[in-house]
Amino acid sequence: MTLLADLVLIAHLLFIIFVIFGGLIVLKWHRAMWLHIPCAIWGALIEFFGWICPLTYLENYFRQLGNGGSYEGGFIQHYLMPIIYPQGLTTGIQILLGVIVAVINLVIYYFVWRYWYDKHTK
Numbered sequence: 379m380t381l382l383a384d385l386v387l388i389a390h391l392l393f394i395i396f397v398i399f400g401g402l403i404v405l406k407w408h409r410a411m412w413l414h415i416p417c418a419i420w421g422a423l424i425e426f427f428g429w430i431c432p433l434t435y436l437e438n439y440f441r442q443l444g445n446g447g448s449y450e451g452g453f454i455q456h457y458l459m460p461i462i463y464p465q466g467l468t469t470g471i472q473i474l475l476g477v478i479v480a481v482i483n484l485v486i487y488y489f490v491w492r493y494w495y496d497k498h499t500k
Contacts, residue, residue, distance in 0.1 A: 379440045379441070379443040379444030380440070380441060380444040381444075382440040382444075383437045383438075383440035383441040383444065386433055386436050386437040386440060387437050387462065389433065390431065390433040390434070390437065390462055391461065391462055393417070393421075393433065394421065394462065396414065396417060397417050397418050397420070397421030397422075397479060398421070398478075398479055398482055398483075399482070399486075400413075400414040400417065400418065401414060401418070401482075401483050401486030401487055401490060402486060404486070404487070404490050405486075405489070405490055405493060408490075408494070411490070418479065418480075418483045421476075421479050422476045422479045422480050422483075423476070424476075425472045425473065425475045425476030425479065426472070426473055426476040428469055428472055434463075
């Protein structure tokens with residue numbers, strides 16, 4: 379079960395990367411916008427309101443099933459865990475992270491819009 383927990387952790391990290399930078403995919407595949415925008419909104423809302431992502435609950439569930447309550451050892455625990463679950467995470471930091479997600483995506487979508495507008499008005 380700890381393997382499933384590790385897979386959920388990797389999926390969680392990939393989701394976070396998609397939330398932050400997925401708008402870049404939209405530059406190439408415009409239809410990805412319909413998946414990315416809800417994900418970006420969800421990611422920002424989790425940070426703004428201090429919610430816990432359901433993937434965290436799923437990962438912890440699998441860790442408990444596998445009696446893997448400890449995060450010591452291994453690449454995933456050593457390198458990925460601090461990125462997804464940083465120590466000292468406060469409400470203020472979470473709100474800042476939500477603002478960063480929103481700003482990055484607004485900038486990316488501005489360029490997506492400009493690209494689309496320029497392409498269709500020439």
